[in-house]
Amino acid sequence: MPDRQSVCFIIGGARSGKSAHAEKLITALPAPWTYIATAQAYDEEMRERIAHHRARRGEGWETLDAPLDLVGALTSLPSGRPVLVDCLTLWLTNHMLAEHDVEAECARLVATLAKPRGPWFVVSNEVGLGIVPDNALARRFRDAAGRLNQQVASVASEVVLTVAGLPLKVK
Template sequence: MMHLVLGGARSGKSRFAEQCARDSGKTLFYIATAEARDGEMQTRIAHHREQRGAAWQLREEPLLLSGAMAELDAPGHCLLVDCLTLWLSNCLAAGRWEELRATLLDTLPQLAADVVLVSNEVGQGVVPMGELNRRFVDESGRLHQDLATRCHRVTLVTAGLPLTLKEMNTA
C-alpha cells in the first residue's frame, strides 16, 4: 500500500502519517530527508524524534531516497518518508532532480513494503517571485500529481484534520 499525505506547514500531516504507519502493525522505518544545518532545524528534528518514540528505526537520507527505500524494503515493513519537499530542495541544489525523481517514480511500484510519503502542499498560494522558487513550486506540484496517480491513498491534512482525496481498495 502506498499513501501520499499532503499538507501545509504545521498542518499535522507528519503526526497523521506516523499514526497511519503505526496502524499498519508492521516494522516501522522513518526515512528522514532533512539535514540539521542550523540550530532551528536541529530543534525541529529533535522534537520530531521525541514525538515519534522508540518504535521507529531511523534512516537519514537527504538525497538518495530510492536507494534507501530499496534497502529497507520487505513485506513486513512500513517505510515513512518525511518529507518529499525537503528532498526536492536537496535534489535541486545538487543538480540531480530529473534523475532522482525518475528513479523514485520507477522504484515505488517495485516495493513490497507499505510506504507513507509526506510532503508539503505549496501550490495553493500566489505564484512566487524568482525563478528558483517558481521551479520548486512547479516541480513539487508535478511530483505530487505523479505520486497521486501511483498511490492507493492520498490524504490532505489541514488543521490536524485529514481529508481523503483518494482511496483504492488494495485487497
C-alpha cells in the same frame, strides 16, 4: 489497514499535521517501523524542527537518513516493512541545492514508489496555493514539487490532504 504492498500519500501545508497523521497510520500496523528522514540540518532552525519531530517518535522505530538516496534507502529494506518517508519536499530541495538532474531523480523515485515493497507512507508538502513567488528559484521549486506530487499521487493507492490536523480523502 493498508495492503502489504502499497503507497499511502499524505500531502498538506506547513503545520497541517501531515507527519503526525502519517505516524498515526503507520503505528496502527505492527512494529518495527522504519522512519526515513530526508531532512538535512542546514541551520539551527532546521535542527530544532528535526529534534521536534524525533521527540514525537518513541520505541519501535528505526531511523534512516536519506537526504539524497531515498531510492537506495527504500530498496534496502526488507519486504513487508512499514516505512514512513518524511518528506519528499525536503528530499527535492536537497537535490535542487546539489544541482542534480531533478527530473531524472523524480522519475527514478516514482518508478520505485510504483512498485512498493511494503506499506509505505509518504509525506509531502503542498506549496502551490499561495501567490506566485518573486524569485525564480522558488518558482522552479514550486513547479518541481507540484509535478512530483502529481506523479506520486498517480501511483499511490491512497491520497490524503491534511487540513488543520484532519485528513481529507482525495483518492
